[in-house]
Structures are given as C-alpha cells and as structure tokens.
Amino acid sequence: xxxxxxxxxxxxxxxxxxxxxxxxxxxxxxxxxxxxxxxxxxxxxxxxxxxxxxxxxxxxxxxxxxxxxxxxxxxxxxxxxxxxxxxxxxxxxxx
Numbered sequence: 091x092x093x094x095x096x097x098x099x100x101x102x103x104x105x106x107x108x109x110x111x112x113x114x115x116x117x118x119x120x121x122x123x124x125x126x127x128x129x130x131x132x133x134x135x136x137x138x139x140x141x142x143x144x145x146x147x148x149x150x151x152x153x154x155x156x157x158x159x160x161x162x163x164x165x166x167x168x169x170x171x172x173x174x175x176x177x178x179x180x181x182x183x184x185x
Contacts, residue, residue: 093127105184107134109177113166121149124163130173132180140176142169152176 097113114127122144132140141153142161152161154176163169 103181105134107132107139107181111170111173121147124165126163126166128166128169130169132177134184139180140173142173 093114093116095112095114097111100108100110102108109132110129111131112129116122116125116127118125127144129143130141131138131143138153139155142151143153144150144163150161150163152159152172161172
C-alpha cells in the first residue's frame with residue numbers, strides 16, 4: 091500500500107503564522123505502529139515554533155521551540171487535541 095494522504099490543510103493566520111497539517115495512512119511498521127505518518131506544524135517568521143511528527147526512524151516526537159521530545163501517540167484525535175492546545179498556548183503568549 092502506497093501512503094495515502096488523508097488530511098492536508100494549510101492556513102495562514104492574520105499575523106503571518108502558518109499552520110500546516112498532513113496525515114497519511116501507511117502500513118503499520120516498527121516506527122509507525124499506529125499506521126499513520128503525520129506532520130503538524132506552526133511556523134512563524136520562517137521558524138518552526140511547534141511541530142508534531144514521526145519522521146522516518148525517529149518515531150513519534152514533538153518540537154516546542156528549540157526542544158525536541160518523544161511524543162506518546164494515542165490516537166489521531168488526541169494528536170490534534172495536543173497540537174491545538176500547544177497552538178493556543180503559543181498564540182496567547184504572542185498577543
């Protein structure tokens with residue numbers, strides 16, 4: 091099965107920040123046990139502020155500012171919820 095793009099959304103906010111979400115359905119594998127490849131990112135002034143992804147051989151992880159840490163994937167809904175929570179927090183601090 092070739093990776094199947096199931097979600098792709100990209101928006102720019104009124105302050106020039108970009109939110110882009112991509113999710114693919116993939117075969118389950120050792121680094122994608124849940125069967126999803128994903129990238130959720132918030133970029134401001136050309137710099138990644140928040141990111142959730144599972145790049146090849148890196149497993150599920152989260153970027154917040156200049157820190158990278160493991161992320162425990164539970165479900166797509168929980169992934170979106172966690173990303174939105176971080177996004178709200180960052181945007182509230184930018185105001």
